[in-house]
Amino acid sequence: MSGPLDGLKVVELAGIGPGPYACMLLADLGADVLRVERGDPDADHETTWELLNRSRPSVAIDLKNPAGRELVLELCEQADVLIEGFRPGVTERLGLGPEDVAARNPRLVYGRMTGYGQHGPNAQRAGHDINYIAVSGALWPLGRRGERPVPPLNLVGDFGGGSLFLVFGVVAAVLSARTTGEGQVVDAAMVDGSASMMTLSHSLMNAGLWHEERGVNLLDTGAPFYEVYETKDQRYVAVGAIEAKFYEELLRGLGLDGADLPAQYERESWPATKERFAEKFREKTRDEWTEIFANVDACVTPVLSPREAARHHYNEERDVFSLDGDIQPQPAPRFSKTPGAIGRSPGKPGSGTREGLLRWGIDLDRQGALRAKGAFG
Numbered sequence: 001m002s003g004p005l006d007g008l009k010v011v012e013l014a015g016i017g018p019g020p021y022a023c024m025l026l027a028d029l030g031a032d033v034l035r036v037e038r039g040d041p042d043a044d045h046e047t048t049w050e051l052l053n054r055s056r057p058s059v060a061i062d063l064k065n066p067a068g069r070e071l072v073l074e075l076c077e078q079a080d081v082l083i084e085g086f087r088p089g090v091t092e093r094l095g096l097g098p099e100d101v102a103a104r105n106p107r108l109v110y111g112r113m114t115g116y117g118q119h120g121p122n123a124q125r126a127g128h129d130i131n132y133i134a135v136s137g138a139l140w141p142l143g144r145r146g147e148r149p150v151p152p153l154n155l156v157g158d159f160g161g162g163s164l165f166l167v168f169g170v171v172a173a174v175l176s177a178r179t180t181g182e183g184q185v186v187d188a189a190m191v192d193g194s195a196s197m198m199t200l201s202h203s204l205m206n207a208g209l210w211h212e213e214r215g216v217n218l219l220d221t222g223a224p225f226y227e228v229y230e231t232k233d234q235r236y237v238a239v240g241a242i243e244a245k246f247y248e249e250l251l252r253g254l255g256l257d258g259a260d261l262p263a264q265y266e267r268e269s270w271p272a273t274k275e276r277f278a279e280k281f282r283e284k285t286r287d288e289w290t291e292i293f294a295n296v297d298a299c300v301t302p303v304l305s306p307r308e309a310a311r312h313h314y315n316e317e318r319d320v321f322s323l324d325g326d327i328q329p330q331p332a333p334r335f336s337k338t339p340g341a342i343g344r345s346p347g348k349p350g351s352g353t354r355e356g357l358l359r360w361g362i363d364l365d366r367q368g369a370l371r372a373k374g375a376f377g
Contacts, residue, residue, distance in 0.1 A: 003030025015085030018162030027055035028331035039350025047345040055343035057352020062377035085113040117189035129157035132190040145215030161193025224274035235286035236303035249298035
């Protein structure tokens with residue numbers, strides 16, 4: 001592996017969702033990540049479907065076994081980062097909390113991924129993406145006028161407000177540790193991150209430019225020029241012609257330039273204008289509209305399914321997806337001198353125990369002794 005994070009060593013105490021995705025991002029960009037989880041140290045290397053676990057070996061360690069716990073602490077002595085996604089207090093009870101690890105390596109950055117954060121009235125409550133973005137205010141605006149909010153898959157809480165903020169926090173803390181010699185705890189909560197992602201919305205509300213009513217605003221399907229329209233073949237196109245110059249090109253492409261239409265930002269007329277646009281878009285197929293707007297800056301694009309997107313020429317020309325075997329997105333972002341890369345395929349839990357520990361200096365004799373003590377479960 002190579003990449004901008006080459007040389008960064010990370011211990012991942014395996015969890016689900018945002019923690020694994022954060023560690024995948026780090027590993028894709030060159031970090032040496034050991035995924036520690038329950039598993040079989042003798043498992044074969046058959047590829048599994050869990051793409052979030054790619055680019056790093058899975059090491060079987062029993063965290064409740066004294067020898068296993070001691071092995072993790074030993075690994076932390078040479079690590080830059082530990083990442084865990086358990087409920088607050090779990091790693092402390094295991095003897096692997098921030099203070100336990102700091103006693104062995106004061107420079108280590110301790111990344112913690114939770115929904116509600118390490119402290120507060122909800123810290124011990126169970127939840128998922130939909131719950132975290134509900135209480136952060138990020139779910140409320142997502143939906144059409146007069147309808148209930150629509151969950152945006154698990155993109156906003158788990159991966160946007162969770163994984164990306166965790167990675168950002170961990171890398172920032174590593175930079176600080178390299179300057180100060182002191183690690184710290186990074187408390188990445190999905191509520192916090194998704195609330196932060198609403199900064200622009202709060203700014204517009206503060207200025208009186210955004211209403212809390214759903215589906216009546218600029219970016220929430222209220223505006224006719226920022227909307228998804230159905231086409232003749234029951235497919236869809238996305239329109240994002242916010243600026244006047246793009247709006248003019250949109251009208252021209254629709255054959256409405258010179259038509260008797262209200263001003264673009266006349267809010268009272270948006271519903272009627274939207275219906276007029278909808279009628280026009282239903283006159284042609286999605287691909288016909290794609291061709292019409294192909295070389296026009298009107299901010300009109302086809303709505304592609306995930307599988308369509310993987311094989312669409314837009315993305316094939318930029319190599320956005322790996323089509324070698326299982327379809328999966330390539331590492332992002334891109335670097336001009338130290339590009340990331342997909343490393344090993346995701347394997348069965350424990351299948352990377354031998355090679356992963358060897359890479360971190362635990363030789364085969366030592367591994368045999370650890371196995372005899374039950375460290376691998």
